[in-house]
Amino acid sequence: MARSCALVTQVWRVLARPVMRRALALAIAVAIPAFVLSAGNGLRAADVIAWSHRSALVRCGLWAGWLVLSGPVLRIAFVAPGSVSLRALRLPQTPLLLSLITLCAAVELPWLALFARGASPIETWSALTGAISISALSISARARPRGSALALLALLTLILACDPPALVGAVSSTLALPIALHAAQRDALEQPALRFKLTRPSVALTALYTFHLLRLLRVERSRLSSAFGAVAVGSAGLLLSLRNEPSERSLPRVLAVLALPLTVAAAVSVAPLLDNERRLQALLRSLRVRQSSIILAFLLAVATPSSALAAASGVVVSAGAPLGISASCGALFTWALALAGAVGLWGRYLEQRSQRSAGTFVAGVTLIALLATAGAYGW
Amino acid sequence: MVIVDARGIQKSLGRRSVLRDIDLRIVRGERVVLLGDNGSGKSTLLHIVAAVIEPDAGTLQVCQSLGFAPEKPDIPEHLLVSEWLDLVASLKGLKRIPALPFGVHELAAQRVSALSFGQRMRVSLASAWLGDPELLVLDEPSNGLDAASQAELTERLRGSSALIATHDRHFAAAIATRVIDSSRS
Numbered sequence: 001m002a003r004s005c006a007l008v009t010q011v012w013r014v015l016a017r018p019v020m021r022r023a024l025a026l027a028i029a030v031a032i033p034a035f036v037l038s039a040g041n042g043l044r045a046a047d048v049i050a051w052s053h054r055s056a057l058v059r060c061g062l063w064a065g066w067l068v069l070s071g072p073v074l075r076i077a078f079v080a081p082g083s084v085s086l087r088a089l090r091l092p093q094t095p096l097l098l099s100l101i102t103l104c105a106a107v108e109l110p111w112l113a114l115f116a117r118g119a120s121p122i123e124t125w126s127a128l129t130g131a132i133s134i135s136a137l138s139i140s141a142r143a144r145p146r147g148s149a150l151a152l153l154a155l156l157t158l159i160l161a162c163d164p165p166a167l168v169g170a171v172s173s174t175l176a177l178p179i180a181l182h183a184a185q186r187d188a189l190e191q192p193a194l195r196f197k198l199t200r201p202s203v204a205l206t207a208l209y210t211f212h213l214l215r216l217l218r219v220e221r222s223r224l225s226s227a228f229g230a231v232a233v234g235s236a237g238l239l240l241s242l243r244n245e246p247s248e249r250s251l252p253r254v255l256a257v258l259a260l261p262l263t264v265a266a267a268v269s270v271a272p273l274l275d276n277e278r279r280l281q282a283l284l285r286s287l288r289v290r291q292s293s294i295i296l297a298f299l300l301a302v303a304t305p306s307s308a309l310a311a312a313s314g315v316v317v318s319a320g321a322p323l324g325i326s327a328s329c330g331a332l333f334t335w336a337l338a339l340a341g342a343v344g345l346w347g348r349y350l351e352q353r354s355q356r357s358a359g360t361f362v363a364g365v366t367l368i369a370l371l372a373t374a375g376a377y378g379w
Numbered sequence: 380m381v382i383v384d385a386r387g388i389q390k391s392l393g394r395r396s397v398l399r400d401i402d403l404r405i406v407r408g409e410r411v412v413l414l415g416d417n418g419s420g421k422s423t424l425l426h427i428v429a430a431v432i433e434p435d436a437g438t439l440q441v442c443q444s445l446g447f448a449p450e451k452p453d454i455p456e457h458l459l460v461s462e463w464l465d466l467v468a469s470l471k472g473l474k475r476i477p478a479l480p481f482g483v484h485e486l487a488a489q490r491v492s493a494l495s496f497g498q499r500m501r502v503s504l505a506s507a508w509l510g511d512p513e514l515l516v517l518d519e520p521s522n523g524l525d526a527a528s529q530a531e532l533t534e535r536l537r538g539s540s541a542l543i544a545t546h547d548r549h550f551a552a553a554i555a556t557r558v559i560d561s562s563r564s
Contacts, residue, residue, distance in 0.1 A: 199466065201469050207470060208470075211455070214457055282431045286431055287445070
């Protein structure tokens with residue numbers, strides 16, 4: 001028993017840091033807008049869950065939304081630096097599975113909180129183990145389409161299409177959990193080959209921009225999930241708020257409410273893109289690439305996810321506000337570009353200073369969001 | 380024609396003086412090999428010539444067209460080899476990728492993360508050669524290469540102008556038109 005506890009602690013020591021950093025970012029990205037915006041609309045956790053039981057569409061949307069957000073973060077538990085060495089140590093299965101379950105449960109905390117506040121303990125357990133099992137099986141399914149993909153399909157059908165009684169769901173998800181985690185641990189490091197290359201020789205600006213986007217799409221999906229989560233929850237809350245309390249000055253309200261989610265959506269890309277640029281520094285300097293191309297490619301890449309999400313959010317928000325789709329999309333797109341520009345320049349400024357830290361970056365981003373919110377309200 | 384003209388180059392890393400009053404002149408067709416102990420400043424001089432770092436003092440004139448391969452090929456792992464080569468070609472202003480040396484065309488469809496150290500070195504050298512630059516700046520280019528690639532490297536270097544740092548005296552003897560040896564022994 002003592003040895004198992006020690007092993008769990010050691011596995012946590014290796015894997016917890018990268019997993020918890022992203023899990024925390026996801027929790028903040030989802031929880032703050034959810035708390036601020038949904039509380040004002042009287043939307044309770046129990047209502048959301050009851051609604052999901054009544055409608056298969058809502059149930060699928062709720063589960064799919066969360067799985068898209070949490071899946072990339074959960075994957076880190078299986079591919080984080082040090083996980084190769086852990087596999088080579090051939091640890092006993094029970095403590096290893098325990099470590100993975102607790103790590104994955106930490107990622108699922110917002111999901112757990114939703115069910116803990118609005119459902120019975122058995123249903124909460126069923127939701128937790130079900131979400132972990134589905135995410136783990138989807139990691140394995142990429143490498144083993146026959147075995148894991150079939151199990152994934154069966155579990156998804158049971159949970160989403162059949163909506164079984166809580167006890168049945170809990171038992172089946174609990175039985176699937178160790179199998180799914182074992183499969184994910186076995187297959188996560190097998191990367192399927194990419195079939196198509198997405199580039200061709202072009203000008204420096206386009207090449208650098210594409211290079212940054214490929215990093216975001218292939219390596220930073222958990223950050224993109226956080227960005228998506230922040231903007232999606234913010235937009236949903238805003239839509240409910242606009243329906244409950246219609247206003248003639250809806251555009252300033254839309255810009256003010258979405259300032260924080262859009263700033264967060266831009267901020268999550270800054271660190272990986274700066275790292276991307278740092279890794280190319282020797283090449284860029286030796287080839288004397290123009291600084292203007294480097295900075296513009298970086299800023300465009302930072303702005304791309306948030307402005308795309310802003311445009312999509314404009315479509316959603318136009319359903320509740322007396323604004324045309326083109327007006328709301330255009331305004332939010334421009335707003336996202338401006339916010340991403342400010343966040344990106346702040347990140348670059350800190351990068352060039354010797355005493356930079358994550359805390360300083362977050363403080364600056366918070367200030368940008370606050371100023372933007374206040375500016376939009378005052379407009 | 381002079382392609383590198385460095386005078387009085389000085390560089391300190393922290394408190395340690397790495398390069399003191401270094402003069403270096405390379406003309407077209409010359410292959411200058413730097414031999415020396417670990418920490419003797421070979422890589423630092425190469426980084427300065429390739430404009431990766433700036434000297435603390437001294438003047439430096441280098442031709443515009445340059446190919447640089449660092450000692451540790453730091454190629455981003457999220458790319459395919461062909462995507463990396465497209466990126467380098469774009470930054471060098473090339474419109475298309477020419478025939479690739481070191482058998483890199485066989486690796487083009489692979490992820491960089493799946494390559495061995497030797498394969499990454501081959502990709503890094505092929506990137507340096509893209510566009511046939513006037514000057515090649517190569518840091519320990521024979522590290523990790525198999526015998527066939529080493530032979531190809533030696534052959535290709537014979538037609539180029541280059542500044543090379545290496546520990547390998549046989550390799551140096553095979554390619555150098557001039558050797559600068561800063562070894563203590």
